[in-house]
Amino acid sequence: MRIGELSRRTGVPVPTIKYYVREGLLPPGELSSPNQAQYDDAHERRLRLIRALLDVGGLKVAAIAEVLGAVDDPGRPLHKVLGAAADRLGSAGGAEDDAEAETARTAVEELIARRGWRTHESNPAAADLSRALAAMGRVGHGAFTELLDEYADAAELVARADLGYVSRRATVEDLVESVVIGTVLGEAVFSALRRLAHVNASARLYGADGVGREGRGGGVGARGEG
Structure with a gap:
């Protein structure tokens, strides 16, 4: 899916999604052209987790980055x-x-x-x-x-x-x-x-x-x- 569809599915604005990608909270999409990226269900799931940690858990972006870094460390x-x-x-x-x-x-x-x-x-x-x-x-x-x-x-x-x-x-x-x-x-x-x-x-x-x-x-x- 493209970033607009990811935004519609999750209710997270496109600029916010791009911000999460820049901050390393959300992996970048797979480039399908120089200016377009494709996202999948794993991106949607991670984005929903980020929003839950932010909105319900009350964590700051920096704290979420640390937690997700631990999650992604095999x-x-x-x-x-x-x-x-x-x-x-x-x-x-x-x-x-x-x-x-x-x-x-x-x-x-x-x-x-x-x-x-x-x-x-x-x-x-x-x-x-x-x-x-x-x-x-x-x-x-x-x-x-x-x-x-x-x-x-x-x-x-x-x-x-x-x-x-x-x-x-x-x-x-x-x-x-x-x-x-x-x-x-x-x-x-x-x-x-x-x-x-x-x-x-x-x-x-x-x-x-x-x-x-x-x-x-x-x-x-x-x-x-x-």
């Missing part, structure tokens, strides 16, 4: 591909050096050791977790660290589901791409599901219907005992 183990994708999700903010930051770092180190996770406190995700916990401590919610193991239980369950999905892929290309999808886009899926679950849990605990029923029940009991 000698890179899948574990390293997953790491390359996961590292791009982290924040770039510097850590503050105060009592809350030190407490948070210690909590994360202890969590990793306690659970026997095969990672290290220098992992970007560990640094992000430390920053989040430190920020919670500064606003009076340092006790949130007491919930870390419950969160870790849920995270392990989701991680197993992610990699279980990846293991069902048949070809190497599918397998590697699925690692990126499961890591980057799975993050967005889990975040959205967590927000939905929060709304549901909050409605059941504190919503007008639930509180009203419990309140009326308690009120009747109190009046009867009085």
Whole structure:
């Protein structure tokens, strides 16, 4: 197909496609004449992956280039591909050096050791977790660290589901791409599901219907005992 057809299929403007080619995110088409190139289904698939990483995963173009470079490296183990994708999700903010930051770092180190996770406190995700916990401590919610193991239980369950999905892929290309999808886009899926679950849990605990029923029940009991 020509670039105009690729644009129509994917909804990505032609100038943007050309930009992705220049940046090395999308392989160039096969020249059919000095001024014309042909693209195929592999280009369409890669272009859709780029847009998903950009629009849903929230990655910057430079980060996408690094992730796709790992995907296209035939000698890179899948574990390293997953790491390359996961590292791009982290924040770039510097850590503050105060009592809350030190407490948070210690909590994360202890969590990793306690659970026997095969990672290290220098992992970007560990640094992000430390920053989040430190920020919670500064606003009076340092006790949130007491919930870390419950969160870790849920995270392990989701991680197993992610990699279980990846293991069902048949070809190497599918397998590697699925690692990126499961890591980057799975993050967005889990975040959205967590927000939905929060709304549901909050409605059941504190919503007008639930509180009203419990309140009326308690009120009747109190009046009867009085």
